[in-house]
Amino acid sequence: MTNMLLAVVVGLTAGAALRPAVVALAIPAGRPADCPACSPRPAGPTVLRLLSSGCENCRGQLLDAPWWLPPAATAAAFAAVAAGDATGWYAAAQYWIAFLGTALLLVDSAVQRLPDALTAPAAVGTLVLLAGAAAEGEPGSLPRAVAVAVAAGVLFTAFALGSMGLGDAKLAVSLGALLGWRSWQAAWAGLVLAFTLGALFAVFLLLVQRRSRKSTLALGPALIIGTLAVLATGP
Known part of the structure; x- marks a missing residue:
């Protein structure tokens, strides 16, 4: 219980x-990076704008979402990792993915994009931390993690030739490595659960928001949630 509460508190802060x-x-x-309400608009991005939550002139929010959503989502992700013990x-690799994965989930849900600025450090950091786990002799397999990461990247790159984007392939590398470290079964479970969640989400959008079958859907959130759900089942 103490570990769970600590994970939630740290998740809220990180979020x-x-x-x-x-x-x-x-x-x-x-859409311009500055607030549409500002006139004249600032010319080009600035460090202040990237570090703040809104426009450097009027502080209007650039993201149409409640301010508490990133902290709450990150806290939930950290709680899922803590549940896996x-x-x-x-564990550090899992929290790394929970942290960056939350950002990717929110961005992909908002604009259907998985930026390299998040997917690249997610993949590199995961592999480095798993290498540390292998060096310390922790239960798991680094060769299997690498094999699953490569297989997931190739599989989702092939999917990208259809309706998916390359962002999903880049994200699949880090998620595949994390699940592959545990077992082949975990990797398969994460893949099946992700596509199941993606299908359910697509049906929900078709029925509730009246999307068409040709509408583009974000798969990143399903991949991340599916991975965290599998990780929550145990170490």
């Missing part, structure tokens, strides 16, 4: 720190 990055990356294509470097 609050994460919000400026989510705001900066969740700007729809074709993982320890050591492998």
